[in-house]
Amino acid sequence: MTWDIAGMAAVANVGATPGEIFAALCAGRESRRPLMAFDPDKYRATYAYEIDDRPEGGGDLPRRATRWLTTVVLQAADDAGLGEDLAQVPVLVGTTMREQRSLELWWRDGADVALEELHFGTALKAAFGASTTYTFANACSASLYALGMATDMIELGMADTVVVAGTDAATEGGFGTLDRVQNDLPDALRPFDVTHKGMLMGEGAAAVVVQRAGTGSGSVHARVRGVSMGCDAHHATAPDPDGITRAVLDAHSRAGVRASDIDLVMLHGSGTPRNDTTEASVLRQIFQGPGADPRMTAIKAMTGHTLGGSGLLSLVMAVLAMKNGTVPPILGLADPIPEAAGLGLVQGSPAAGDLAIAQIDAFGFGGINAVAIVEAAR
Secondary structure (H helix, E strand, O other), X not given: OOEEEEEEEEEEOOEOOHHHHHHHHHHOOOOOEEOOXXXXXXXXXXXXXOOOOOOOOOOOOOOHHHHHHHHHHHHHHHHOOOOOOOOOOOEEEEOOOOOHHXXXXXXXXXXXXXXXXXXXXXXXXXXXXXXXXXXXXXXXXXXXXXXXXXXXXXXXXXXXEEEEEEEEOOOHHHHHXXXXXXXXXXXXXXXXXXXXXXXXXXXXXXXXXXXEOOOOOOOOOEEEEEEEEXXXXXXXXXXXXXXXXXXXXXXXXXXXXOHHHOOEEEOOOOOOHHHHHHHHHHHHHHOOOOOOOOEEEOOHHHHOEOHHHHHHHHHHHHHHHHHHOEEOOOOOOOOEOHHHOOOEEOOOOOEEXXXXXXXXXXEEHHHEEEEEEEEEOO
């Protein structure tokens, strides 16, 4: 059973379209910048992966996550030939912080933010007439959760077409919390390298249009084969190897694939020592059989951790990797951690290959895990 991806869109710190982002990833340009949103004197961390769309004189603007959301939904809908009327199309949004930054600006600076503007559904209804909207605040796996819910809605006959999106802007509450709880202070996000120290926030949004197979009138970018969703609740922050293993194997089962069928893995790769060692150890076990040797990459090394939208952003990049037969490298990966020995981590320059099936990992705090399997459209 498959579901067609008929439209795609994305915006991140390195580009305003999926093509721009993918080209930047392949070029491997350093993209972190000195912190712009908050007073750096308050925090140990002084870098982030922010989108540079603030006023020239400085300061922050409310509703940035909402603006990115409406932008990518419009572009994905246009890409799928839906137009701007989504009155009959459910829109599912995955996020971690929702519009918390707008609330911070209202509390601190008296920014003009109405209560209803804190709900993404308000903007989606105003822009597209969307009458059925849901927001899932499922930590770092939120947008892949939304994707899984979209496939369920289609199979249950609730809709033939669903728009799935993810969006997050950096918040001072989130940034400050990470700044205080991480033992070591990263000046760059370096997943799976021995120098990794932790995660840094990124910003961005992504959207895809998912349709019942064969019902669309246009071209298909790729096909969703299966999505696993789970919450092992093992620990508030520490990932559980068993929970991640179950998530990956369940995704394989739902997609009807084996480990040897996977050509590409888009790693969660948050750059924290616990995530990297756990994710690498689990994948070494899963991909240890004959013929199981997928290429692996982690885009957070360039985009930062885009929180709730990160899973869907990785999925869009996976689709482009399969289309182009090219896997972007993991920026800054020079000396992989021992747990990653034997994994096909892409280093230094893009790797070329025939890529038919991709696995996308998204692991959140509290053991909120989601894994998607996507197949190239050929």
